Amino acid sequence: MKCFVLLSLLLVFCGSLQAEAELRGSEAHQSEEIPLTDTVTIVDIFLRGHKRTRSKVIFREMTFGKGSRIAKDKLAEEIELTYSALMNTGLFVSVDISHSDTLLGPGKETVTIDIRETWYIYPVPVFSLADRNFNVWWRDQGRSLDRVNIGGKLSYYNFTGRRDRFKLGFTTGYTREYEAGYRLPYLNKAGSLGAEINYEFLRRREQNFATSENQQLFYNNPDEFVYRQTKADLSFTYRRRLYVSHKIDLGYRDATIADTIANVLNPDFFGGGRNSQSFFRIGYRFINDRRDVRNYPWKGTFLQASLEKDGLGITGERSGLTVGVTYRKFWPLNDKYSINTGVAGKLSLIRSKQPFLENRAIGFGNNGVVGYQFYVVDGLDMAIWRFGIRRELFKTNLDLGKLVFIPAFRYIPVRVLLAFQFNQGISNSPFVDESNELNNTLLTGASLGLDVVLFYDMVGSLQYNRNHLGEGGVFLALSLNF
Numbered sequence: 001m002k003c004f005v006l007l008s009l010l011l012v013f014c015g016s017l018q019a020e021a022e023l024r025g026s027e028a029h030q031s032e033e034i035p036l037t038d039t040v041t042i043v044d045i046f047l048r049g050h051k052r053t054r055s056k057v058i059f060r061e062m063t064f065g066k067g068s069r070i071a072k073d074k075l076a077e078e079i080e081l082t083y084s085a086l087m088n089t090g091l092f093v094s095v096d097i098s099h100s101d102t103l104l105g106p107g108k109e110t111v112t113i114d115i116r117e118t119w120y121i122y123p124v125p126v127f128s129l130a131d132r133n134f135n136v137w138w139r140d141q142g143r144s145l146d147r148v149n150i151g152g153k154l155s156y157y158n159f160t161g162r163r164d165r166f167k168l169g170f171t172t173g174y175t176r177e178y179e180a181g182y183r184l185p186y187l188n189k190a191g192s193l194g195a196e197i198n199y200e201f202l203r204r205r206e207q208n209f210a211t212s213e214n215q216q217l218f219y220n221n222p223d224e225f226v227y228r229q230t231k232a233d234l235s236f237t238y239r240r241r242l243y244v245s246h247k248i249d250l251g252y253r254d255a256t257i258a259d260t261i262a263n264v265l266n267p268d269f270f271g272g273g274r275n276s277q278s279f280f281r282i283g284y285r286f287i288n289d290r291r292d293v294r295n296y297p298w299k300g301t302f303l304q305a306s307l308e309k310d311g312l313g314i315t316g317e318r319s320g321l322t323v324g325v326t327y328r329k330f331w332p333l334n335d336k337y338s339i340n341t342g343v344a345g346k347l348s349l350i351r352s353k354q355p356f357l358e359n360r361a362i363g364f365g366n367n368g369v370v371g372y373q374f375y376v377v378d379g380l381d382m383a384i385w386r387f388g389i390r391r392e393l394f395k396t397n398l399d400l401g402k403l404v405f406i407p408a409f410r411y412i413p414v415r416v417l418l419a420f421q422f423n424q425g426i427s428n429s430p431f432v433d434e435s436n437e438l439n440n441t442l443l444t445g446a447s448l449g450l451d452v453v454l455f456y457d458m459v460g461s462l463q464y465n466r467n468h469l470g471e472g473g474v475f476l477a478l479s480l481n482f
Contacts (some may be wrong), residue, residue, distance in 0.1 A: 003101070013391055038076055040109045043102060044066045049115040053091055054161045058113070060191040061085050063242060075099070075109075085242055086113075091158055093118045093411065093455065116411075120157040153179075162186050176225075177202040186238065194237040203228040207257060209266045210356065214375040214438045219261055226258035240472045247285040253310075253318075254278040256470045269356045277355065278320035283308035296451070296459050297330040298338045298390075310358065321349040326366075328386075338390045345383040354380065361427035362443065369425040371445025371467030373475055377438050379427030388421040390451070413454040419461070422446045444468040447475075 045066050047055055059065060063081045070078055086095045096114040153169035154430035164184045171177040181198035185191070206220040207227040219226060233253045234368050239245040255270075255277050270277040285306045291297035304326045311318035328342030344367060348354065362369055362384065363376035369384060395415040423446070429439035449463030459478070466472040 001305040015341040016204050020428035026283060030312070030328065037075075038239060039069045039071055040107050040316075042066055042070065042111055043104060044110045046110065046112045047115065048340070050117060052117060052120065052161045053163070055114075057089075057161070057163050057186070058086065058115070059089075060186065061089055061242065062285075063188070068248075078291065079111075088291075088294050091118060091120075091163060094413075095267075100330075106241050107422055118157075120159075121154075144394070175202050177205045185239075190240075192238060192240045194239065196235040196237075198233045200231040201229070208259065209257075209261045209269055211376055211378050211432070213435050214377060216376055217265075219258065219265055221258060224258070225254070226261065229253070229255040229265045230264070231317045243288055243290050245287045245289075247287070248284040249281070249285070249308075251283075252278075253281065257300060266356060268353065271353070271355055276316070277317045278309040278315050280314055281308065281310045282312065284343060290330075291330065296453050297328075297340070298330050299330050300332070302326070302328045302342075308323075318355065318358075319350055320354055320440070323347050323349060336392050340388045341386060343385045348380040351380065351430075360430070362425050367425075368422050368462070369443050369445050369467075371423070371465040371471070372438075372443055373465070375438055377429070378432055378436070379423075379439060380431075381428035382425070382426035383427075386421065386423050388419060390420075391418045392416075393418055412454055415451075417451045417453070418448075420446070421452045421463075449475075 006376050030445050040400070042064060043066070045059070047058055051200050052059065053457055061082075064070060064078050077100070083095055083097055083261035086092060088212060096110070097111065098114075099109050099111045102108045102110055102425055129195040129430060152170075153167065156166045159166045159339045160181075162184065163186065165181070167179070167181050169177065169179040175201065179198070179200040181196065183194070183196040187193040187195055203225040204227050205222055205225055206218050208216045209219050210217045230253070234250045235247060237245055237247045241277065254409065256273050257277055261269055264274050267273040276451075283306060285304065288301070288303040291300035291302050304324075306322075306324045308322050308324070310320040310321075310322075324346040325343075326342070326344040330338060330340045332338045351360075356378075361377050361379035361382035363372065367384060369383065390414045393416045395413070398412040398414055400412065423444070425443045426441065429436070432439050445465060445467040447465040449461055452460045454460075461477040463477065464472065465475050
């Protein structure tokens with residue numbers, strides 16, 4: 001794991017160098033050293049079709065602006081990068097960029113951007129599963145409706161036309177949850193500073209209290225709530241350029257559990273048999289995101305490195321320090337094939353035993369290994385590497401016409417791809433019992449399946465997975481952005 005720390009620091013350093021190279025390259029791109037005969041100058045940019053989004057937001061997300069001098073052989077590339085940047089904002093259903101010369105003389109170009117905005121108000125009814133994924137709910141939990149959350153969430157994107165988001169939510173069922181938040185990515189005139197605030201309160205009558213045989217164990221009491229948590233977060237973001245951002249998170253956590261869990265089932269849930277825990281936290285995150293499509297990349301790179309400190313010595317009930325890194329690279333072989341590879345991991349710099357919910361490794365969030373959807377692996381440290389190849393079968397645009405009364409949803413771009421994945425992962429778990437045989441073991445899994453991409457970034461996948469235990473099965477995965 002010490003080697004992993006060095007790798008993490010190296011990736012962050014390389015990411016910083018890449019960011020600086022981007023800045024220098026961008027400045028050199030418009031340098032007077034480029035011969036005038038080899039460049040074009042963007043004399044004006046015309047925006048059409050945007051009704052809510054402010055023009056300065058669109059200009060802020062472009063890789064070039066009015067007055068930019070661009071090498072002729074780089075103009076198509078700059079337009080492509082701007083297209084990806086605008087679509088990745090999530091504000092638009094489609095973006096068409098064209099350019100033409102002017103009457104002002106050779107090398108003078110105007111750019112026209114035709115925009116179709118997406119639907120920004122999503123009063124979404126909530127019907128979600130309490131379990132980690134659909135496959136666990138379907139098989140291990142017997143498709144029980146008692147493990148379903150129902151309710152509603154209102155997400156209002158582009159609330160004031162500045163790419164901000166306001167959200168409210170209420171959920172009942174397995175988990176009773178209240179949440180509210182507001183995000184404003186452009187605090188200053190330059191659009192480089194942003195802020196976000198979130199609040200969440202939840203409680204439930206069933207709680208995962210331990211892991212045995214790499215399966216989650218649950219305690220249920222239908223007469224009372226056995227777990228309560230309050231979360232409050234304030235975040236600040238600095239993003240001078242399009243691709244590189246720095247984020248600082250400040251937060252507070254307060255949680256309580258039933259005495260039965262604290263005293264009988266797992267005294268180490270919070271540690272020392274305590275039935276409550278509260279602490280302040282601070283985190284830093286560096287992101288260098290150069291993917292063409294963030295939810296289903298075809299080319300580009302993604303680097304994220306983080307350092308998080310849980311417990312600032314104020315309450316004395318929690319002390320954790322974790323460094324994490326994720327790096328992924330995507331490159332197309334041609335129009336039909338694309339290869340991807342990547343690594344991800346975490347290292348706990350404080351080596352003492354951590355509370356149960358803070359000791360998670362493989363099987364939670366984005367840290368999954370294909371073929372192990374029915375297992376969880378706890379641990380202080382974790383490392384995963386991935387390889388994949390995709391083959392596009394076909395793509396088309398569905399025109400629903402008058403069947404859909406909302407213009408943003410009348411045209412549905414559809415892509416269908418054949419995808420293969422190979423994953424390996426391992427966790428370092430010094431404090432787990434011997435029944436969890438997958439801990440401290442190299443996990444190997446592979447999958448072959450069909451991916452369906454709707455609009456720009458909504459992905460559904462039907463896969464056949466197999467792991468090193470010889471187990472195989474068909475799995476469903478969804479990634480929908482609302």
